[in-house]
Amino acid sequence: MKPKVSLIRGDDRYANVSQALAQISDDVVFDGVQSVVVKPNLVSQRQLSATHIDALRAVLDFVRARYDGSVVIAEGAALDNTFDSFEHFGFETLRDRYGIGFVDLNADDVVPVQVYRRHFQPTTLHLARTVVESDLRISVGPPKTHDSAIVTCSIKNMVMGTLVNRTIAPRSHGSEGEGSRPKRSMLPLLDKIVPHWLRYSGLAHAVMARIADSAGSDKFAMHQGYPMINLNLANLAPWVWPHLAVVDGFLAMEGRGPTAGDPVDWRVALAGTDALAVDALTASLMGFDPLQIGYLSYCYQLGLGEGDVAAIETVGNVRPKAVRRKFKPHPAFRQQQLWCLDNAEQYLGKASRVREVDG
Secondary structure, three states, rough: OOEEEEEEEOHHHHHHHHHHHHOOOHHOOOOOEEEEEEOOOOOOOOHHHOOOOHHHHHHHHHHHHHOOOEEEEEEEEOOOOHHHHHHHOOOHHHHHHEEEEEEHHHHOOOEEEEEEEEHHOOEEEEEEEEHOOOOOOHHHEEEEEOOOOEEEEEHHHHHHHHOOOOOOOOOOOOOOOHHHHHHHHHOOHHHHHHOHHHHHOOOHHHHHHHHHHHHHHHHHHOOOOOHHHHHHHHHHHHHOOOOEEEEEEEEEEEEOOOOOOOEEEEEEEEEEEHHHHHHHHHHHOOOHHHHOOHHHHHHOOOOOOOOOHOEEEEEOOOOOOHHHHOOOOOOHHHHHHHOOOOOOHHOOOOOEEOOOOOO
């Protein structure tokens, strides 16, 4: 049976997401679920790069109409304190209305997992336990071109957001005053001081990753060059695989994503319980071949979902060809296409939990 992905086009963001979810509602099973994690994308405090509150409300309305148990909004922001980002986008106004909690994944207990540095040297990264152990994971965010992985939608949002970043000190929500908020991480400055011609090379990624890793950012430590980040994204994906993928493309991003790109007035929403199918269809509608995007291709090889667009059933109020357009890729697009590793198969699907020994 073909996986089903809903595709809705309309002039209201909330209505688009709600209708997209309604189209695939029978596929979402809440029986036996005791914990739901909704994972937005808050990579920066620029609204275009982040999950919009109207899309989040649509997801929460869908969930609460079917489930009255534990729901948390969980994120590990990359550049700002996570609770500052929750407040910046107004998410905390949803707390009482929906009876939900909020979790800073950067301050969460962790599950250590072994992946790889450049030249396949083993390394340990840390995933937030709240997401790993959740019964139902929902990814909701905008589709964007990307500086390392060509396109980012639901899968990359879940993996990268779940990797902890200890460079941004957490604060206990509601227990500290305004004057005690921590400073922002200085690590994003690394990207700005590297010359443009060198910024996207594998060597630059490796140097930045070494510095970031020593400072405690597993998000930055993922950047080991284009081949390795794609391999590691696929290796970590099964640990935090979205059970429900929601892509809010009311306004999408092209060019210098995931934070500095340009808006695309697209007015679409997609949803489905096969996250790879959702991301593959979205990438295709953006003008990219999903199986030429490294981590999506690897996820397909691992059997995590359907990556062949021809094998996906699309439902909704618009045909894919009516909303397909060519997104402007990131300036590093040509370099990013060099993700393929000749011997990747022997390292694919090998991510394993690491027992950490004190001292």
